[in-house]
Amino acid sequence: MNLVITGANRGIGLELTRQSLTRGDTVHAGVREPAQARELTALAETSGGRLRVQALEVTRDESVRAFAAALTGPVDLLINNAGRRTRTDDLEDLSLEDALQMLQVNALGALRVTRALLPRLREARGAKIASLSSGLGSLSDNTSGGGYGYRMSKAALNMATRSLAADLRGEGLLAVAISPGWVQTDMGGASAPTQVSESATGLLAVLDRLTLGDSGGFFDFKGQRIDW
Numbered sequence: 001m002n003l004v005i006t007g008a009n010r011g012i013g014l015e016l017t018r019q020s021l022t023r024g025d026t027v028h029a030g031v032r033e034p035a036q037a038r039e040l041t042a043l044a045e046t047s048g049g050r051l052r053v054q055a056l057e058v059t060r061d062e063s064v065r066a067f068a069a070a071l072t073g074p075v076d077l078l079i080n081n082a083g084r085r086t087r088t089d090d091l092e093d094l095s096l097e098d099a100l101q102m103l104q105v106n107a108l109g110a111l112r113v114t115r116a117l118l119p120r121l122r123e124a125r126g127a128k129i130a131s132l133s134s135g136l137g138s139l140s141d142n143t144s145g146g147g148y149g150y151r152m153s154k155a156a157l158n159m160a161t162r163s164l165a166a167d168l169r170g171e172g173l174l175a176v177a178i179s180p181g182w183v184q185t186d187m188g189g190a191s192a193p194t195q196v197s198e199s200a201t202g203l204l205a206v207l208d209r210l211t212l213g214d215s216g217g218f219f220d221f222k223g224q225r226i227d228w
Helices: 011-022 038-045 061-070 096-123 148-171 196-209
Strands: 002-006 026-031 051-055 077-080 128-132 174-179 218-220
Touching: 002 011, 002 096, 011 026, 011 038, 011 196, 026 038, 038 051, 051 061, 061 096, 077 096, 077 196, 096 128, 096 148, 128 148, 128 196, 148 174, 174 196
Parallel strands: 002 026, 002 077, 026 051, 077 128, 128 174, 174 218
Antiparallel strands: none
């Protein structure tokens, strides 16, 4: 299977890449600064050509176009993993500039990449588009408030996913939002209950078994549906 994974230089993106290679997939890994992605580069050197590391800044049209132009052949699975969260994200401390940046990366970035890769996704039979969301983007689950920019960006990503699912269903393309859980990454912190390897294993297992009937859904890494 041919995968594209954005934000693949660390955390969940790096582990998704590692596990995909282990099971025999070919991965096109998008990172902002390939020269600094040392772990990813080390994986590439031992991948037998199955890992290709390319520059990708999801907020810049020209970077996304160049990334898409460098791809050859069909893409079976696109994982929109690149994400950003600003810690000072509550009402009184919220920076609107940071909120806009989160929207650019988390929602518009995923949509920008998906649109650019549509020709490659259409070449595959039953391609899947998975955008990593969060329970914090659930409207019905928000009873604690706060997290304005991040919550809004993930809610926007969820809406984009629903539209993609509706627009592409007739072509046999699947689009879902999927939450990796609260994970022990730089973003999630050391106190998070889920290890990176557990989350990545779960995500790949869920994505493997999803069918077109699941398109437009919002799932966690264990395959359970999340309320919008």
